Every structure is written in structure tokens, then in C-alpha cells.
Amino acid sequence: MRILITGGAGFLGSHLCERLLDEGHEVICLDNFFTGSRDNIINLLPNPRFELIRHDVIDPFKAEVDRIYNLACPASPPHYQYNAIKTIKTSVMGAINVLGLAKRTRARAFQASTSEVYGDPEVHPQSESYWGHVNPIGIRSCYDEGKRVAETLFFDYHRQNNVDVRVVRIFNTYGPRMRPDDGRVVSNFIVQALRGHNLTIYGDGSQTRSFCYVDDLIEGFVRLMETEGVSSPVNIGNPSEFTMLQLAELVVKKVGGNSKITFHPLPSDDPKQRCPDITLAKKLLGWEPKVPLEEGIERTIAYFKKTLGL
Template sequence: MKRILVTGGAGFIGSHLCKRLLAEGNEVICLDNYFTGSKRNIIDLLSNPYFELVRHDVTEPYYAEVDEIYNLACPASPVHYQYNPIKTIKTSVMGAINMLGLAKRVKAKILQASTSEVYGDPAVHPQPESYWGNVNPIGPRSCYDEGKRCAETLFMDYHTQNKVAIKIARIFNTYGPHMNIDDGRVVSNFIVQALQGKDLTIFGDGSQTRSFQYVDDLVAGLIALMQTDASVTGPMNLGNPTEFTMLQLAQTILELTGSSSKLVFQALPQDDPQQRRPDIGKARELLDGWEPQVGLKQGLQQSITYFENVLSAQ
């Protein structure tokens, strides 16, 4: 049994990760300040004697004896990370410093949940880990993009200078149950709008693309990356390489929900990427057979069921 710390553990991805780590026989400490996370996401874990929930903000130091750390704490949707951009970049940078300091002291392995946003609006397609990105350092998304880029720098420097055992995962668009109903990301937006009979809001002309990864596939990838030997530090892309336009996504959700909602088009937000698709060659090679398993329609159907239950409970 390992003792594992998950920051942001009550959030969308963190809650699924906590559940999987407990199922594999580990002891889990879940840290969250509930800015975007929720106790509802981990309510079924509270009775597990090997699960510990701590209300804590990673911008402040935290002390515990642990074997592994998954650093997931940070708002990840534009609506939330732009609400308080200074707090967002503090969470990424100071949170990384505090968790790396803890990992150094207790000799724990630590994984950073980085993001495909480090590639910005990419000039290379699909995006390999070797691509340095095309990021606006002073735009409305830069608090998140540059915060995550700086966190990657800190991880590599702690590894090089202090021999901390690190892993860096660059997470591409992920969806599934436990997303916030007001998350602001495209999958949850479209599903909620469709279920409520509202117009589906498409920014731009709908030709921009994303690659959508179901949360179970991501969690499997994160755990597989953590289990690699010390020579594998990352960065490593974790995503589903199947690419869809926003129009295709909207039409698929309308089909699966049976909604009669209409499509409406609005101006594209500043610095919104036109294309996003991961090159997952490195993950396929190094993660012992890891490969996304859940197709878009299957994952969307499970997400739709989740949001139907959330909406009916309101």
C-alpha cells in the first residue's frame, strides 16, 4: 500500500483519480480548496478508511509523509481560471513550488498535471512534446498557459538540481462525469444546453478542432506514467488523437440527446486555438500499452447520463 497525495482531488479529474487509486489498494490524501472542486464528487469515498479529505490551498505549504504526489490543483476552464487570473498563476507556480518542496523533503515521486495549453495556438499539427508552442504571454489565457509552462520549468529544475523524481503529463481536452455544470468547456456547455433545450453556442464558424479524451482513459494514463522508471520524466502528451470540429461535436450531442436545440454562432474568443490534436507516440511507446479506449459517442453518452441526473436533482 502506497500513501498518495492528490492535490485538486475533489475536482473533475482528481475525484476519478482518487477513486481509481483507492480501488488499487492505496491510501489517498485528497487536498482541495473547493474553488472548482466539490465534496459531491468524492462523497462516496468518505466512508473508506484509507481516504482522507483535507481542505487546503496549495499556495500554502502542506506537510505529510507520502510516497507519491499527483499535483492536479488548478482551475482548468477559461471561465474559472480567468475569474481570478492572479490566483490562477499563483496556484500553478506557488503550488508547484510547495509540492516540489514536499516531494524533495520526503523523497516522493511527483507528477505534474500540465496541459495542452502550453502549445498555445499551435503552428505544428499534431503537437509533439518537442514543439515549444505559440503562446501569447500577456493575453487573457496566459495566466493559465504561462502558469503551467512555468510549473513545467520548476519541475525540470527540481529534477536537475535536486534529483526529485518527476513526471510531467500534458493533458489534452478531457470530459466525463463530475464536470461542473457551469464548467464553461465545450462538452459540458453543449450537453447542458441540449438537455435544457437551449441554443448550442458555437464560437467562430465551428471549423476549429479539438481531440476529446474520456476521463477514465486519462486516469489510466496518469497512473501508467507515474509507474514508469526514473528515466521517464516527460513531458508526455495524454489525449485521444481522434480529431473533431466543433460542428461535429455539436451535431453528435444533438443526436445523442434527441434535442431540438439550434446552433448559434458567436465571435471567437481572443487566442482561442484553431487546432488541437496530440501526438501520443511517446505515450504508446513508454506506457506499457496505454491507448485511449473510449470512443466519443460512448463517452458522451455516459456524460449525458451524468448531467441528466444532476439537472433532475436541481
């Protein structure tokens, strides 16, 4: 097939490009390089089935494709809060442009949504039937509400224009090709520890997250895209929960050195718990994560050691 990936030079997008090329598809990678990097896809450029286009998903674009994966959007708080208006435009106008293209070409369109649509959840773990508990005017709202509107658009285009859509709700994911300045907790802890700095925990460290290794997530993406008859969003993530303190202690143990753990005030609207119910993914896709946290952290540390020249 001929497949378009918006945000294809990003952390997740580059892994997806690689996976789909390995399967024999033609891949068009579209990225404006706001948070993506040419380094992530440099090894793919010689491949005759790979095409790189520098373009902002906010602006309309044309392509003749069979599948569209819409991954374009900054996903870490420092990056999406840097220009909140740009972030929500990327989610909303990007979705409109992707869906317009899918309608014209009859391509199947895939939306990379997020567990952030659940906000600071009052239900635990979060299943796809939970509507969320989101602050519409907070500092994280540009991302949370942008992704919620994108989901609305996808299902409205499905109902009104018969566009074939898939929506994944991504829970915390980590692995090689995260940026050192990504701002998400796994990369923060690993980079701090490798540089011999103290690890920064916001709050008392009791808040929980579930961490899915990137290879597992990409497997979930591909299975969802190619499964027929899926009519609702699907959670993809690791249901094993860890506190921020447990994660920090694991990173310190794996990296070694003398880094200490320090505590700082909790940012506004930071969720206390985030954990997926993956019953639907197991049932519809036969999917569940395979890589344990300890193994995934070791692989990610090795990547950052090489990237940082340590």
C-alpha cells in the same frame, strides 16, 4: 503506498482518488473547493484509507507520502480567468510547495500540465518536442504560462535536487463529474441541449479539438506515474480530431429535442487546432485511448441528466 492528490475533489482528481483507492492505496485528498466539490468524493469519505483536507495549495503543507499528484488548478477559461492572479499563483506557488514536499520526503511528484502549453500551435499534431506558440500577455496567459512555469520548476527540481518527477500534458478531457457551469465545450453543449437551449459555437465551428474520456486519461496518469525512467513530458489525449460543429451535431443527435446551433464571435487567443501526437505515450506506457467519442458522450449525457434532475 500513501498518495497525496492536490485538487483531489475536482473532476479529474476525484476519479484519480477512486482509482487509487480501488488499487489498495491510502489517499490524501487536498482541495480548497474553488472548482472542486465535496459531492465528487462524498462516496469515498467512509473509506478508512481516504483522508480529506481542506487546504489551498498556494500555502505550504506537510505530509508523509510516497507519491504526489499535483492536479490543483482551475482548468476551464471562465474559472481560470475569474481571478487570473490567483490562477498563476496556484500553478507556480503550488508547484513550488509540491516540489519542496517531494524533495523532503523523496516522494515521486506528478504535474498535471496541459496542451495549453502549446498555445495556438503552428505544428500539427503537437508532439512533446514542440515548444509552443503562446501569447504571454493575453487573457488565457495566466493558465498557459502558469503551467509552462510549473513544468520548468519540475524539471529544475529534477536536475538540481534529484526530485523524481513525471509531467503529463493533458488534452481535452470529458466525462462524469464535470461541472454544469464548467465552461468547456462538452459540458456546455450537453447542458444547453438537455435544457432545450440553442448550442453556442464560437467562431464558424471549424476549429478542431480531440476529446479523451476521463477513464482513459486516468489510466494514462497511473501508467506514467509508475513507469520508470521517463525523462520528458508526455502527451495524454485522444488523437481523433473533431470540429466544434461535428461535436455540436453529435450532442444534439444524442440528446434529441429541438436545440439549434448558433454562432458567436471567437474569443481572444482561442486555438484553431489542438490534437496530440501520442507516439511517446504508446512507446513508453503502452497507452492509447479506448473509449470512442460517441460512447463517452452517451455516458456523460446520462450523468448530466441525473445531476440536473432531468
